[in-house]
Amino acid sequence: MTGGGIIDMMNRRLRERLTEADILQIFIDVCEGVAAMHNLRPALLHRDLKVENILQSSDVLYKLCDFGSASPVAPRLPANTQEIRMLEADLNRHTTLQYRAPEMVDPYLRRPIDEKSDVWALGVLLYKLCYYTTPFEEHGPLAILNVQYKIPPYPAYSSQMNSLIGMFRFCVRF
Amino acid sequence: MSRAFVSLTDGPKRILKGHPNIVHLIDAAWHKTSNDVYEVFILMEYCPGSLYSIMSAKPLTV
Numbered sequence: 001m002t003g004g005g006i007i008d009m010m011n012r013r014l015r016e017r018l019t020e021a022d023i024l025q026i027f028i029d030v031c032e033g034v035a036a037m038h039n040l041r042p043a044l045l046h047r048d049l050k051v052e053n054i055l056q057s058s059d060v061l062y063k064l065c066d067f068g069s070a071s072p073v074a075p076r077l078p079a080n081t082q083e084i085r086m087l088e089a090d091l092n093r094h095t096t097l098q099y100r101a102p103e104m105v106d107p108y109l110r111r112p113i114d115e116k117s118d119v120w121a122l123g124v125l126l127y128k129l130c131y132y133t134t135p136f137e138e139h140g141p142l143a144i145l146n147v148q149y150k151i152p153p154y155p156a157y158s159s160q161m162n163s164l165i166g167m168f169r170f171c172v173r174f
Numbered sequence: 175m176s177r178a179f180v181s182l183t184d185g186p187k188r189i190l191k192g193h194p195n196i197v198h199l200i201d202a203a204w205h206k207t208s209n210d211v212y213e214v215f216i217l218m219e220y221c222p223g224s225l226y227s228i229m230s231a232k233p234l235t236v
Binding site: 026037061064065129 | 193194195196197218219221222223224225226228229232233234
């Protein structure tokens with residue numbers, strides 16, 4: 001009796017998950033779709049980028065769907081508490097907590113919600129494609145505001161992949 | 175629903191149409207069923223798969 005069965009099983013399971021090449025293929029397609037929206041004048045934000053809103057059209061083609069949350073960038077920041085509450089209600093209805101950028105988690109920060117907020121969600125999406133969980137699942141909104149997340153030890157990806165995930169930190173305005 | 179229509183019926187619809195990474199809107203129709211209630215139909219391009227189902231079929235196991 002050898003350990004071959006278990007090794008075989010582990011190898012099979014290692015093969016079954018998405019590879020780095022698979023992940024990049026999906027991510028590039030999503031980025032192209034988002035770029036097309038952001039390149040409109042005025043730019044259109046998707047605001048609800050997540051795994052559930054990506055469809056597969058063929059083996060090598062992925063598409064963005066669900067534009068029910070899309071909106072242009074607000075012309076100005078909320079001016080008073082009432083406007084902030086309205087924005088908060090709109091965000092709760094049209095966006096997904098785990099993918100929200102700090103300015104969406106706490107509208108009282110009065111930071112602009114724009115293309116960068118979608119790019120933040122792209123970073124969260126890439127993390128989820130790699131690790132099957134979102135970076136702020138465990139510690140919630142406070143971790144989002146502080147941009148605190150960890151890269152899991154398994155599965156291992158190239159350092160370039162983890163740098164790409166880390167790009168979304170540069171979307172944070174202070 | 176009104177929000178979806180604002181973004182689908184004006185400029186962006188035309189510009190995004192034909193982009194390979196955006197699900198295409200084929201047509202939309204709506205009619206009033208009662209006073210303030212509208213029934214809305216949106217016909218989108220068919221995509222056989224979803225990222226969610228791909229990830230579910232390829233679980234991450236240690």
